[in-house]
Amino acid sequence: MTRIPFSALLGIAATALFFLSAIFADLIAPYGMAEIVGGVWEPMSAKHWLGTDAIGRDLLSRIIFGGRTTIYVATMATILSFTLGSVLGFTAATIGGWVDQLLSRGVDLLMAIPSLILALVVLSVMPVTLTMLILVMGILDSTRVFRLSRAVAVDIAVMDFVEAARLRGEGTRWIIFREILPNALSPLVAELGLRFIFAVLFISTLSFLGLGVQPPLADWGGIVKENKEGLVYGVAAALVPAITIAVLAISVNLVADWVLNRTTSLKGGRGG
């Protein structure tokens, strides 16, 4: 193994911490998610490390439970967007012709509409549940993944080894999953981190606007929204989830950068 650079180690540690606290939220959080335990906007203390929120719930517990919702939604949406986007992208590149045209133009159509506005429209007519949020975000984000994976696969699909597989009589599925996918993996893995961060930002934005995760379920965008009036009175409660979003974004980016550097051939041709 090559030595992992310090920045990547930091990113991996922080990202792991976020995911662990999301998974074991029930065990870690000092109080319940919707439990009212104190006064309004109490300052930081030994009892409430980050103080309390607009209606007297423990802010640290809210952040931990909120992290669980945010990370869960973002992870599922990313998985959905990658599965959908890469399979369709590879299919378009491998089959080509009218299949490619149909898929690519469809994606162009979706991308032509700003995704936030499209999401707001869809969510205002559909019931807002976590599943619906994941579906909307996953499908909107899959257009970006589609573009990337199609571009990567088009380059691979013209290689002689793919032609050799076609001449052997292999089906489209073998060509996509056995010939193209393994060679397209490294740019996709790097993109995975970035798309995950966009998903976190997106769900937080939706919740802040009131169309995302619904109260009393906590999530980071929602916590900012609940506490934003506090800023007027000099209460920093709204900044805490904002900072956690930023820290998560930076740490995932550090990991993604490292993965990209390790696998890309642009930097001195070291990639494999």
Added chain:
Amino acid sequence: MAETVLEIRGLKIEATTYPPGEPPVDIVIVEDISLSLEKGKVMGLIGESGAGKSTIGLSAMAYGRGGVRITGGEVLLNGRDILKSGARGLRGLRGREVTYVAQSAAAAFNPAKKLMEQVIEATLKHGLCSRSEAEARAVALFGKLGLPDPERIGNRYPHQVSGGQLQRVMTAMALCPEPSLVIFDEPTTALDVTTQIDVLAAIKDAIHATGVAALYITHDLAVVAQVSDEIRVLRGGQTVEHGTTREIIEAPRQDYTRALVSVRSIEHQPKPPADPVLAADGISARYRGTRFDVLSEVSVDIAAGHTLAIVGESGSGKSTLARVITGLLPPHSGEIRFNGRALRPSLPERSKTDLRELQMIYQMADVAMNPRQTVGTIIGRPLEFYFGLKGEARRKRVQDLLDQIEMGKGYIDRYPAELSGGQKQRVCIARALAADPSVIICDEVTSALDPLVADGILKLLLDLQAQQGVSYLFITHDLATVKAIADSIAVMYRGRVVRYGTKDQVLAPPFDDYTDLLLSSVPEMKLGWLENVIANRKMESAGN
């Protein structure tokens, strides 16, 4: 005693490699090379890929390509050690005292500028003469290099002249500043054989007319024998043998040089006639959306256990014929017959058995194998796909095939990146054999390989044919290969078969003009061959 232009003493060149998953390693590319070159002389540097010939050539400009470092020795150009010159000194020197002709002219020219601008650029930058004088020099050089319409060719853009012409324009560019040394780095390797000899003759004349000293780098001993006064044979960054051209060609002392000189010594006995296994009948084909026949009325057949060589220069349609036969490009008229019955024209319509019977080996073995699959998977997949072999039985059969291609144990779990060029091509051959085919299409399978390695591959193909009775459709532009391996030959020119028959028929006079041109263009390891050919030609090459 003529004056010495270039003297290299004890040159050592190192580079750093980055093996995946391991710390970087410093390796020595060139060690203890000393040479000296007099005014007006041409020295040939010859060797296989990785021999360090280009690296040595570039060191004469004190340049190291891509992380390569000159770590020891002296390079004296006109008596000054240029390794100590510093950036400013080198800038004054490169493009003035020493110039460079690259392999791929198409990639070396700026497509957005006219040729004249680029030819005189270095001369003007160094302030050697005025623009009109430089242009006059360039025009004179264009004439000397045999370019058509020397007065006006400078007004064209790089894409408006042919590859052979572009290579000559680049030679003019290198000679324009009247340097003392020109480095030619494989200047004719990327050209067709018929074009190559014109360029070669032009370069040779220009060198002699200007009296410049030259380093001529190539992997083709027959080529270097035509232009150089002395030859240095390199291998693994060290000199194997050094002598005058006559000494090296006629009396090589080292085994390695002897092997290079005698390359393509393969012979095989004529075979008794056999029934055709695969026949192309009146094939005409065009690419989608075009109205131009890339192939017109091509009819050839391959006898069982025989080799049909398709010969021609680039653009003659020989690879297109392979695409038609494999079904990648359905023809618009004519048909392909296999064992007497017609094959479906397009790939998806063919049965699995038909696909199995026709296998293909590619020119670039690197990209013909999935880099993420092991040798075991690459060879094993056709076994599983066509014969349903699994697990231990499949692995055993893969090992048998590896033995057949003379690779033995220890390769089955390797990735393509962990194989040498020759081994990669062998694995591709094993993959084709795994399908137990009747016909294997070999598309320029040896042209990306070093001559000795290519010889090994050809021998292997012949052995396999003798054992298994498989037929080859051998596509190549290299007539030496054809002479070594073919039973019958089809010469293609602009989409048509211009000459077709058994090897003895095709290679025996009287020749048609094109076959004569093609045959006479193959460089031979003889002194004075080039002058002879140029004097006796009947037809100009198409790329000229």
